Amino acid sequence: MFALIRDGRVDPPVSLAEVPEPEPAEDEAVVEVRASSLNRGELALLAARPDGWRPGQDLAGVVTQAAASGEGPGVGTRVVGVAEGGAWSERVAVAAGRLTALEEGVSFEDAATLGIAGRTALNIVRLAGPILGRRVLILGASGGVGHLAVQLAAAAGARVTAHVLAGEEPEPSAFDVVLDGVGGASLGRAVRAIRPGGTIVLFGATDPEPATLTLLDFIGHEGARIQTYFSYAQAHPNGVAGDLRALAELLQQGRVKPTIGVTVDWRDADRALVALRSGEVAGKVVLTFPARSRTAEEEPRTVAAAAPASAGG
Ligand SMILES: NC(=O)c1ccc[n+]([C@@H]2O[C@H](COP(=O)([O-])OP(=O)(O)OC[C@H]3O[C@@H](n4cnc5c(N)ncnc54)[C@H](OP(=O)(O)O)[C@@H]3O)[C@@H](O)[C@H]2O)c1
Known part of the structure; x- marks a missing residue:
């Protein structure tokens, strides 16, 4: 099968390569990947990891081989999951506890945003504590x-103010909770905005x-206190699959809708990475993946080593 690997000879450092089929552990299912999404942290990982490293955490797809242990979804189930790595591949082995079934009405593209971004959003809102009627x-x-x-946060009953870099300075000392995904110099803005005794959740x-x-x-x-969030260190009372299930249900009910800025065929991942980096x-x-495993005639193109193309939708 084919997978995207780290390749320092090109910029962005990814190219397609033929790799062995996944060899799942006892508790792992094999999923045919239909969509994945990129996370800012993956830009840093791609820069730091050695050639041959296999990126990709978010995934949505179809189970082609159930876990031998009997845990988790069966063959043919549409799933959403979060892999330890290697999800930018035609197929990937994922622990059953990191997968959950997906309702028919939910698209693979939307579901592919839930693993890292969705779970981070869910857990930072949880870390904020009860926010019903509070200013976030x-x-x-x-x-x-x-x-x-x-x-x-809005679904949890908060009065939400969304700030973007180009926006005006937020009202000082006015917010019970600040969720800061920018960090750096932005942390000063978070402190100026928090009310006495409030909580800043720093996650970016x-x-x-x-x-x-x-x-x-x-x-x-x-x-005021600053609470940090690192997804790898977070205690998960409901487990990763529980978080994914909660998010998939909210998606299916239309209570959350991921905003997808750019959708790119996975063979054009260089465009996707340039778009994120910009x-x-x-x-x-x-990233979207074709519905079925490729035949020899449909062999994928190699990602060009040339200057990256500009992002498109
Ligand atoms: N702690 C964890 O476990 C965890 C998990 C997931 C993500 N993260 C981190 O959380 C942050 C947000 O992740 P994301 O996936 O939402 O990233 P993203 O999609 O790239 O969004 C980052 C946003 O930050 C804003 N921004 C403000 N100042 C910026 C600057 N100097 N450079 C670039 N962007 C700037 C940009 O919007 P405007 O310019 O419109 O304001 C941009 O939309 C990242 O730092 C990521 O690494 C952490």
Whole structure:
């Protein structure tokens, strides 16, 4: 089968390669991938990992081989999942506990946004605590996580203010909760906006400029606390599959709708990566995969080593 691998000879550093079929562990199912999405963290991983490394965490697709342990969805089930890696492939092995079945009405493209961005949005809103009737400010609201966090916080009953970089300075000391996906210098903005005793959930580091904060910056915001979020370190009382199920249900009910800024065939992943890197995409960048495994005549093109093409929809 074919997969995207890290390839430092080209920019962005990915190319298609023929790789062995997945060899699932006892608790893993094999999923034919139909859509995946890109996450900002994957840009950093692609820069840091050695050649041959297999990117891709988000996935939606169809189970072609159930887990031998009997756990999780059976063959033919439409699923959404989050892999440890290697999801930018025709097929990938995924732990049954990181998959959940998908209702017919939910598209693979929408579902492919749930693994990293959706679960981050869900868990940062949960970390904010009870927000019914409370004022929540979201910094980086036009991003993949931010769009979903706005909707989930509103669904939880908050009065939500969505902030984008070009927006006006938020009202000072006015917010019970700030969800900060920009980080860096933006953390100062979060502190200025939080009310005394409020909670800032810091989950992003998009702005490379570090924050400069001293205790004195908290005058007028006394007792405010900064709570960090790292998806890999988060305790998951319902497990990854439980989070995915909650999100898939909200999607199916129409209570959340991912914003997809760019959709690209996975063989043109270089375009997708350039679009993400440009910072000009509002919402998620999604990769789509053909419905069935390719025949020899349909062999995929090799991703060009030339200068990356501009992003398109
Ligand atoms: N902690 C975790 O476990 C976890 C999990 C997932 C994602 N993340 C992090 O959360 C952040 C948001 O993720 P995402 O997937 O939503 O990213 P994204 O889709 O690229 O969105 C980032 C948004 O931040 C805004 N922004 C503000 N200042 C920026 C700057 N200096 N450079 C680039 N963008 C800037 C941009 O919108 P405007 O310009 O319109 O404001 C952009 O839409 C990223 O830092 C990502 O790495 C963390």
